[in-house]
Amino acid sequence: MPPRDSAAPPDEDTVGPQDNNSLVAVADYGAVGAGLDALERSTSDTGATTADRLRRIARSVLPPIVAIVVLIAIWQALWAAAFWPEYQLPSPSAVGSELWSDITSGAVFGQLWVSVHRAVFGFLIGVVIATPLGLLLAKVRLVRAAIGPLLSGLQSLPSVAWVPAAILWFGITPGAIYFVVLLGSVPSIANGLVSGIDQIPPILPRVGKVLGAGRLSGARHILLPAALPGYLAGLKQGWAFSWRSLMAAELIANSPQLGQGLGQYLENGRDLSDMPTVMAAIILILFVGIGIDVLIFRPLERWVLHSRGLTGMT
């Protein structure tokens, strides 16, 4: 059946100036157009005042601070009620002084450096491996059919499961640690890029072709930038998986040659049954995870989404 709109008689069409007084000069259309543009511009230029900005900052900073204070208060109350023995639940102040002595002695900075530089280095190698892999997966059907399911499966496999194999293959070496970190991060980053590319509206590559983009220039100027939001989500998850995998590896692959990272610090606390150390280590691990997210990924994500008119939850 033919669609009705093509057969509509002219009187059902929208009434344009051309039917009654078709001598409306072209200049008038220019004026109408300029009016439409001006209307558009006046609605889009709304500047925020400093008070607005302060309020927005307060709204995003205050709630987490309040939540942390409440958590510590509950912890303090539970400790004061003495439900559990001291070696299981130390007081907040005991954990705080453990943290403080680590900071003043400078030991904490060494541990942070060992762990963070490993995680960042492993993550960057992961990006270098996963990006071409993701492009291949997204664009070559055979590759996707062959290893797509495997890669998705790897994403749900806890990377701690690779630690025993890594130790048997590489010994207790940095190589073993990087192996585990890569197996944690590469599937996330590659899958993020694949889903980013899958979500590109099909019209954009078509436009690229019309504009004369070849395979390579199309990937560089259209495919990759268009897939950036998905890719960034993959990078964010890839970082989280790198960090987790690193902690698992450091906990198990424990040796003086490897230097002391946060994982080893945590394991030492368990060896000595020193609960304040264990909790201080957990707080530091959490601190790094949140810090990288807030300082790097959150602003990046906000910038990417904002510049495209996509308002994400930030």
Added chain:
Amino acid sequence: MTATLEHRVSKPIVEPAVRLTSVHKSFGKGTRSVAALAGVDLRVAPGEFVCLIGASGCGKTTLLNLVAGLDSVTSGELVRNTSRPAVMFQEAALMPWLTATRNVELALRLGGVGRADRRRRTIDLLELVRLTGVGDKRPHELSGGMRQRVALARALACTVDPSSDTNDSDLPALLLMDEPFSALDAITRDVLQAELLRVWEATKTAVLFVTHDVREAVRLGQRVVLLSSRPGRVVQEWDVADGSPAAEAATVEEINVRLREVISSHAAA
């Protein structure tokens, strides 16, 4: 709009910008193939404005894709004597991460225009579509009509000859438009139709304009070509340049009657 009709050449003698000779296009293979176009003959002269109309399934978009070089003909001959064709779609389809200026520059860059030249030509093109002040806005900050004007500037950037010094190249330009205004509100559509006519006069580019709105076709085109559906072939052509308002209204009615006949014939078949 009759004031804009004076300079138009109704019967071209020069070599056509686009010539289709019994072009066939079918999709699929063997017995299950579907013919989209069956023997289309069409000529577009340099600088001519031709509107293609027809019901859905008449292969309007297929035809445009063939001319744009996005697809190849099954049989027949398609000759294009133009610079790189400029294409506009129903959506503006601007790159959402680029500003209006960068969107136009991207087209120039992919077309091989040097860096120093790109900036200057982008300014000219945005001025042509009267968007000088909004070059640094991103697509989501623009209205639908403004986005479509950026898309027009970007499309015209394709026709730029990188070796030539001005925006006019030696080869005639060709603008292919696939229902570019159908998603806009009535007032914006009116304004953009006038804009398009102005740009067409200024650039002397040939235009092949697909629409299903007969009135739009008659208002804009010098020639209106009606395609039949499944498979598409040319049913009839109307010369609609230089018409008085009354003559124009009569032509619209005549084309509508013919279009309805063509559509009704499908129910009978």
